[in-house]
Amino acid sequence: DTAVSQTPKYLVTQMGNDKSIKCEQNLGHDTMYWYKQDSKKFLKIMFSYNNKELIINETVPNRFSPKSPDKAHLNLHINSLELGDSAVYFCASSQRKGEYTEAFFGQGTRLTVV
Amino acid sequence: KQEVTQIPAALSVPEGENLVLNCSFTDSAIYNLQWFRQDPGKGLTSLLLIQSSQREQTSGRLNASLDKSSGRSTLYIAASQPGDSATYLCAVSQTGNQFYFGTGTSLTVIP
Numbered sequence: 001d002t003a004v005s006q007t008p009k010y011l012v013t014q015m016g017n018d019k020s021i022k023c024e025q026n027l028g029h030d031t032m033y034w035y036k037q038d039s040k041k042f043l044k045i046m047f048s049y050n051n052k053e054l055i056i057n058e059t060v061p062n063r064f065s066p067k068s069p070d071k072a073h074l075n076l077h078i079n080s081l082e083l084g085d086s087a088v089y090f091c092a093s094s095q096r097k098g099e100y101t102e103a104f105f106g107q108g109t110r111l112t113v114v
Numbered sequence: 115k116q117e118v119t120q121i122p123a124a125l126s127v128p129e130g131e132n133l134v135l136n137c138s139f140t141d142s143a144i145y146n147l148q149w150f151r152q153d154p155g156k157g158l159t160s161l162l163l164i165q166s167s168q169r170e171q172t173s174g175r176l177n178a179s180l181d182k183s184s185g186r187s188t189l190y191i192a193a194s195q196p197g198d199s200a201t202y203l204c205a206v207s208q209t210g211n212q213f214y215f216g217t218g219t220s221l222t223v224i225p
Binding site for chain 1: 145146148150152155156157158160163165166167201203205207211212213214215217218220
């Protein structure tokens with residue numbers, strides 16, 4: 001079973017459309033994240049949720065809205081898509097265990113806005 | 115704010131060589147450091163995790179070290195193989211709920 005799974009894997013859409021990316025983790029972790037990987041492969045955090053509560057919200061346009069229906073799911077909805085939103089979006093989860101926290105990542109969703 | 119840098123940005127070596135990838139971070143108050151591998155068009159695969167109280171971790175041909183006070187970690191790959199070709203990323207965990215990533219090292223092992 002895939003630990004962190006996100007769908008779809010590829011998403012091609014036109015400017016101005018609204019789209020969603022879904023993420024599910026079966027690890028029982030309390031914390032989930034969305035990261036954006038740009039064309040230079042740099043990964044930047046967008047959001048972090050702990051037990052369905054938003055704990056980190058980096059400088060992200062309010063067109064991006066995360067939703068966590070339960071602690072195993074963190075979906076990302078994007079309104080009014082722009083060309084600059086094209087990137088790979090990664091979902092991740094983690095759980096603090098004593099003195100360390102290990103992150104597990106999904107396979108990514110490659111979003112192309114045309 | 116934590117900043118993570120990886121040197122070199124790209125590395126090309128002949129098969130069989132031992133190599134070292136470097137990761138530095140500006141804030142030493144970390145929970146742990148994690149090394150990942152990313153193949154083209156794929157997700158991130160965790161390679162090694164070093165807790166802040168540890169100095170190194172080993173898995174097969176990989177050895178990662180951590181010097182928290184100087185803000186440095188190295189990933190040593192022994193007897194490199196073409197299958198090791200990938201981008202290697204280091205990430206530091208602070209507060210236990212945020213991971214700061216380095217800029218990555220793109221490794222090519224030439225047969």
